[in-house]
Amino acid sequence: MSTTRPIQARISRQALLHNYRLAKRHAPGARAWAVIKANAYGHGQWRAVETLREEADGFALLECENAVALREAGITQPILLLEGIFSPRDARAVGEFGLTSVIHCDEQLEMLCSAVAPDVPLKVCLKLNTGMNRLGLDAEGLQRALGILSARRNVEMTLMTHFAEADGAPGVAGQLARFRAMAGDWQGPVTLANSAAILRYPETHGDWVRPGIMLYGASPFAETCAEALGLQPVMALESEIIGVQTLAAGDRVGYGGTFVAERPMRIGIVACGYADGYPRHAPTGTPIAVMGRRTRTVGRVSMDMLACDLTDIPAAGLGAPVTLWGNGRAGNVPADEVATAAGTIAYELFCAVAPRVLVAFDR
């Protein structure tokens, strides 16, 4: 048994590098912003930056202060603020640190232009709303922005949009057509593709791609697994068995007694619960691995523990290694499968890993 509470998230730097290189191989003519928002999808922003600093063409994230911290850590590549600026202070930092800011509305452009002196170089991504209807300029907004920016010297402009359904049957055709119509005779750089579009739609690759989830080794598609895409899981969430119970038929497990043993069973209690970021809605039957064998969770997930079926793994006792997801010591359980069982996506599982989970670094 371990000396501390045994749950940990092991992060493989080699897998992260592998996945970044795979994104680049899919879009050989494009540069790639490694998307490291949300603490690198729960994997640790600094680990991701250190791992990719020699190779990434750029980094993309949300908070201006994180972008500035990257600059101060010596990152010289382009850094993209995916939602742009939120204040005049952000706008000044964009100028001072040479950040690339999304501009998605008139007000943002006005804030940027009034906070940054006219002789200071500006790098902007003009984000167009092509159908997602979240953020973005419309056709007139784009013309207004081009007019304002063409009056400044030293402006680097990229046109950008984001796909709502690149991972599903509708695909990108409608949004791509709208983007082209709005862009008109634009000859400058464009950035369109998230992970799903990188993997499925070469016509969207443009000048810069924006891989996120694929970097972390999960699939953007519901029906294609990460392994089939050549992706390697970066995070392994691991723990150990800290209790064993022997059940008679009719015995119940956990809060609400939602699981009732139909026959004599052995169950293991794992040090991992929803306060660690494991989804509380994962039902009985969610895949989990113990000592190299796949098994299933049983009963409700509690705050600090969950139960799994050890009936067919008699050698597994106290201290037996458990893999909750990822390629861990106890087996390989794709995060996408756990997510599907819990009615969510791997993005959410990764981002939910709690600060109390120890993080260990591989290689």
Ligand SMILES: *Cc1c(COP(=O)(O)O)cnc(C)c1O
């Ligand atoms: C998060 C994000 C991405 C990355 O998306 P994935 O589906 O994780 O590849 C790309 N572009 C923008 C604008 C984003 O916000």
